[in-house]
Amino acid sequence: GAVVSQHPSRVICKSGTSVKIExxxxxxxxxxxxxxxxxxxxxxxxxATSNEGSKATYEQGVEKDKFLINHASLTLSxxxxxxxxxxxxxxxxxxVRDRGDYGYTFGSGTRLTVV
Amino acid sequence: xxxxxxxxxGMFVQEKEAVTLDCTYDxxxxxxxxxxxxxxSSGEMIFLIYQGSYDQQNATEGRYSLNFQKARKSANLVIxxxxxxDSAMYFCAMRETNDYKLSFGxxxxxxxxx
Numbered sequence: 001g002a003v004v005s006q007h008p009s010r011v012i013c014k015s016g017t018s019v020k021i022e023x024x025x026x027x028x029x030x031x032x033x034x035x036x037x038x039x040x041x042x043x044x045x046x047x048a049t050s051n052e053g054s055k056a057t058y059e060q061g062v063e064k065d066k067f068l069i070n071h072a073s074l075t076l077s078x079x080x081x082x083x084x085x086x087x088x089x090x091x092x093x094x095x096v097r098d099r100g101d102y103g104y105t106f107g108s109g110t111r112l113t114v115v
Numbered sequence: 116x117x118x119x120x121x122x123x124x125g126m127f128v129q130e131k132e133a134v135t136l137d138c139t140y141d142x143x144x145x146x147x148x149x150x151x152x153x154x155x156s157s158g159e160m161i162f163l164i165y166q167g168s169y170d171q172q173n174a175t176e177g178r179y180s181l182n183f184q185k186a187r188k189s190a191n192l193v194i195x196x197x198x199x200x201d202s203a204m205y206f207c208a209m210r211e212t213n214d215y216k217l218s219f220g221x222x223x224x225x226x227x228x229x
């Protein structure tokens with residue numbers, strides 16, 4: 001499968017600031033990437049589908065202005081958490097829709113803590 | 116409605132024994148794919164095994180096998196000869212053909228005891 005790199009792995013930010021998380025597909029041109037959010041010991045909740053060159057498709061209940069997604073190239077999608085608050089603290093993980101029938105490769109995740 | 120149901124929040128298994136993790140799904144799509152992922156405490160999602168809805172045989176990958184019962188809409192994961200390194204959270208997921216999103220179950224935490 002594809003090789004996916006996600007950065008940073010951990011970030012602590014102050015309330016009110018914005019944080020950018022990067023998801024890179026290192027060896028595969030990814031037209032579609034997915035962003036998930038996961039609370040401790042809970043399931044992965046899909047936040048949005050990121051499509052290269054077009055606007056992201058957000059899941060119901062996800063604030064578009066809060067979680068900005070940009071997929072400007074076939075190798076990079078970014079998630080920006082704007083005006084972060086403590087309730088945004090979570091584990092964020094991206095995945096690339098890879099080649100083949102069962103091709104999904106996940107990034108290593110980003111643990112965001114807002115203080 | 117929940118698309119993927121995992122009813123076992125946590126399980127303990129003795130080292131070298133087998134463990135079965137339950138997963139049931141709900142879809143009206145005749146073509147779908149079922150996945151199992153392992154998530155250790157580090158957070159990475161590790162792909163374990165895949166079963167397509169039209170696959171005639173149950174999928175196997177090393178110590179992992181999938182008990183696919185289509186009529187019952189179940190896709191249980193069997194881990195044989197458990198190892199301490201198998202301790203992790205395990206997620207069942209489904210992809211339907213109308214889109215490429217993965218729907219995840221709530222997960223099962225497996226703890227392997229020495």
